Amino acid sequence: MSLDTRLNALSDALLDPKLLRGKGLGNEIGFYIFDYAPEREPDVVKALPRVVQAVEAAGVRVGVIDLYQTVLGMLEERGYLDKALALEQTRGAAALHGALKPLLSPDKVATAVARQAQGAELVLLTQVGAAYPLLRSHSILNNLHERLDQVPVVMLFPGTYDGQQLRLFGLFKDDNYYRAFRLLPEPNQGVHA
Template structure:
């Protein structure tokens, strides 16, 4: 199935399925699923996500987090957002990246996304994986989320590939090991 729209329609149906919502068939593994797509399909995936967020007929409670927006919130809290252009110009991109990585940790992202109580039927949907690179890597974030979101499914919309052992962002970068997830389609 190569048509992105068909895959997205299938995803919409799967996130509402009771077996998916309860993690049935995962042998007590954490219910983390990867929806991988070709990076060229990013705009179709973004459009789908916007439509999904507005869909009141879903039989699940979709909790959407664009990782880039979470990143911007973290930067705003640290009062650095307006300083970024000058800092990069004066000190360089590497300095800026190192500085930002000190406070935009997996723990900071997880805390921004956490909410209580998690309800039956909740689905955590993560987008913006490519947008937030290199400040956050999804394999590291998922390790952090495993404990705080172990009672609800997590779906990652991933511009790249996942072979069951590692993720490859944009199908170009060095693979990063991550084995706790499953391909959703």
């Protein structure tokens, strides 16, 4: 199934009553990964407003949470954004990552995401790739379990997910993560449609 076909089917998949109950098969948490080729990110970004509009027109409150903007907001709120940008420019990305690690712990980011998700019946996490390497996908999902266990969460993921392993951009292997279902997987590649 091509990405265009999957994007056209996405609003219907998000409106599936099983997904909206927030629980997967066997009563697992309702976390889903919509993975796609990283070079198709502009197509996903362009389609997202149409998808959200269709889901909201069906009466479901959608929380679209941009992880990159969440990180920037957290830094700005604490007065560190300009310092972080200067640090990256003078000392590089590795120094920036080390300096921001305590401020952007997965627990703190998950708390910020949960705060933004209040009132939502469905949460879409976007801009995962833009937030890398400051955020790791599996860490955010692991920390969201206790905060959003009754709300279905769909991570729009520029890379691959095979039901066990996340590979951001198809390159960077994240730790194993097996609690999410692939949403609209391509034939012969997924567990759950």
